[in-house]
Amino acid sequence: MDNPEPRLTLDAVTKKFGGVVACEDISIQFPSNKIAGLIGPNGAGKTTLFNLITGVYKVSSGSIQLDGVDIKNLKPNQIVELGITRTFQNNRLFKNLSLMENVLIAIDKHSSRLGLPSYLVSTKAVRVLEQESKDAAVEYLRLVGLAEHKDKRADSLPYGLQRRLEIARALALQPRILLLDEPAAGMNPEESRVLAELIYEIQQRFNLTVLLIEHHMDLVMKLCEYIYVMNFGRLIAEGTPAEVQSNQLVLEAYLGKKDYASN
Ligand SMILES: Nc1ncnc2c1ncn2[C@@H]1O[C@H](COP(=O)(O)OP(=O)(O)OP(=O)(O)O)[C@@H](O)[C@H]1O
Ligand SMILES: [Mg+2]
Numbered sequence: 001m002d003n004p005e006p007r008l009t010l011d012a013v014t015k016k017f018g019g020v021v022a023c024e025d026i027s028i029q030f031p032s033n034k035i036a037g038l039i040g041p042n043g044a045g046k047t048t049l050f051n052l053i054t055g056v057y058k059v060s061s062g063s064i065q066l067d068g069v070d071i072k073n074l075k076p077n078q079i080v081e082l083g084i085t086r087t088f089q090n091n092r093l094f095k096n097l098s099l100m101e102n103v104l105i106a107i108d109k110h111s112s113r114l115g116l117p118s119y120l121v122s123t124k125a126v127r128v129l130e131q132e133s134k135d136a137a138v139e140y141l142r143l144v145g146l147a148e149h150k151d152k153r154a155d156s157l158p159y160g161l162q163r164r165l166e167i168a169r170a171l172a173l174q175p176r177i178l179l180l181d182e183p184a185a186g187m188n189p190e191e192s193r194v195l196a197e198l199i200y201e202i203q204q205r206f207n208l209t210v211l212l213i214e215h216h217m218d219l220v221m222k223l224c225e226y227i228y229v230m231n232f233g234r235l236i237a238e239g240t241p242a243e244v245q246s247n248q249l250v251l252e253a254y255l256g257k258k259d260y261a262s263n
């Protein structure tokens with residue numbers, strides 16, 4: 001896929017909820033077409049940062065730029081259109097719809113903004129487009145290893161597979177930048193290892209910029225070329241996995257936190 005390097009930059013981003021400063025003065029230029037990690041203890045502000053990037057929350061101050069254009073006042077759907085898609089910490093699948101339908105909704109969202117108004121398209125053409133959408137949906141499901149389950153209801157899948165479905169849906173929106181919020185949460189080490197392979201394959205195949213929030217440190221250290229560490233709303237360290245692992249501030253932030261071990 002043609003995927004020119006997206007430049008996602010945060011400049012002095014701050015988000016306050018009343019008296020709580022969830023993110024404070026965060027400046028980051030994310031590496032393009034690579035997998036970067038965002039880690040930190042519970043409540044550090046990681047998900048809030050994703051919510052700011054994807055327009056779910058408005059920044060209190062600072063700016064968020066994509067390819068030099070400020071996107072901080074855009075709505076979530078406009079940000080999707082610019083090529084930033086995500087999965088959520090608590091999945092937001094349409095639980096009573098089939099896997100296929102879950103992915104089709106994303107495909108239709110994407111293609112409706114590219115295609116002609118439906119009244120200009122013949123019935124036959126609509127059927128062809130529908131078939132193309134279905135084929136594409138199966139392809140995304142195949143990519144995440146779920147094609148054989150395509151007609152099952154989303155909530156009939158075990159939790160780990162639901163997380164894969166979320167990834168398929170985010171991919172169907174054809175991102176340049178994919179944000180994954182704890183995709184391995186609740187997975188055992190083997191499931192988490194297989195997921196790491198999937199994320200790597202997807203990144204390579206679509207030449208994506210991936211930002212990954214995770215508490216599974218083995219997965220983060222293996223997958224990410226570069227890692228950002230937050231604590232109490234602030235960016236306390238960044239660097240390669242080796243640099244971050246030996247950083248004193250990082251060790252202190254995690255000291256005594258059981259989630260530092262792979263859980
Ligand atoms: N909508 C909100 N209203 C009020 N406070 C919020 C809101 N969203 C987040 N916060 C607060 O902001 C801080 C950061 O929360 P956030 O969810 O970003 O942390 P996190 O790093 O993702 O943690 P975890 O690893 O547990 O998911 C917390 O103190 C949280 O209570
Ligand atoms: Mg979170």
